[in-house]
Amino acid sequence: MNVQRSAAEPAAAAVAVPEAVSALDGAGHKAGREAGTGPGQPGSGRRAALVPIVLVVGGGLSVQFGSAVAALLMPKAGALGVVTLRLAAAALILLVVCRPKLRGHSRADWGTVVAFGVAMGGMNTLFYQALDRIPLGIAVTLEVLGPLALSVFASRRLINVLWAGLALVGVVLLGGGGFDRLDPVGAAYALAAGGMWAAYIVFSARTGRRFPQADGLALAMVVAAVLSLPLGIWESGSKLTVPSTLALGAAVAVLSSVLPYTLELMALRRLPASTFAVMMSLEPAIAATAGFLILNQALSTTDALAIALVIGASMGAVRSQTGARRKG
Secondary structure, eight states: OOOOOOOOSGGGGSSOOHHHHHHHHHHHHHHHHHHTOSTTSTTOSHHHHHHHHHHHHHHHHHHHHHHHHHHHHHHHHHHHHHHHHHHHHHHHHHHHHHOOOOSSOOHHHHHHHHHHHHHHHHHHHHHHHHHTTSOHHHHHHHHTHHHHHHHHHHHOOHHHHHHHHHHHHHHHHHHTTOGGGTOHHHHHHHHHHHHHHHHHHHHHHHHHHHSSTTHHHHHHHHHHHHHHHHHHHHHHGGGGGOHHHHHHHHHHHIIIIIHHHHHHHHHHTTSOHHHHHHHHTTHHHHHHHHHHHHHOOOOOHHHHHHHHHHHHHHHHHHHHHHHHHHHO
8 A cells, every 4th residue: 555655656657647647747757868778868777767667676675574564563453553663654754854844835736635645544544444354465456456546447448348347257256255264344445445445546646736855755654643643653652662563563654655755756867657656566466475474374276266367457557547547
């Protein structure tokens, strides 16, 4: 989750809004030219092409393994407590690193960054509630339906309706004939997190256009942390001040927020946003691997097939939307 996702959060390029993807694409090409790694530049080559791919994969691994660590922390701090620790630590780190300017922004700028923070906080809170109830790989698979649905609605193309149908088949397989197998509340939380992820995509792109560097991300993270703080204190109280819990919370913040956002920001400066979005479609597979290695959450053959269908649908939607923009 995201997360993310500056317009460079993981979800911001997750295909959904054409203008967001176009803006990111242009920014990536511009930065590539400035860095001497764009097409036709002496620095371009196989090694240069592999660097952004490694960065994206590294970011995905960091996010999902961070989520697995968060699942281990939940028995100590609770789902809401983990969200509070993650967001508060990430906000503190980003404030120190970015030192965003508070002056010179319009009311519309602040409204956008607050909306981005609300979407970020809601996405994290709902996702961790889901993670507390269902396996990590399945939670991420259900969550990614939010960006996929936004992509379908934004494109209004028949082919994307077919991709959505393929994703629906995957969801039905995950349910196994009834979501009680998964815990219906957990599945509902994951789907709701996907809805917030879609909102996160929209406001992430808008924030990236209004604020320089990662200033908007840092400020939005503060908004999300402030909103989550009462919930974390209500659920966990003094448990949040235990040194070992604080240390794990900081680790989750670095793995799930600071490190992946930084890696993805670097990747988007070298990689077309459409390619980035295709790679982000692999998040459910990475999450399933992290769940298996760290949480011993083995998937059945049916679950693995379902995840593959959703990944295929997400990648197909990205590719078809990219093709439509090129023809236009």
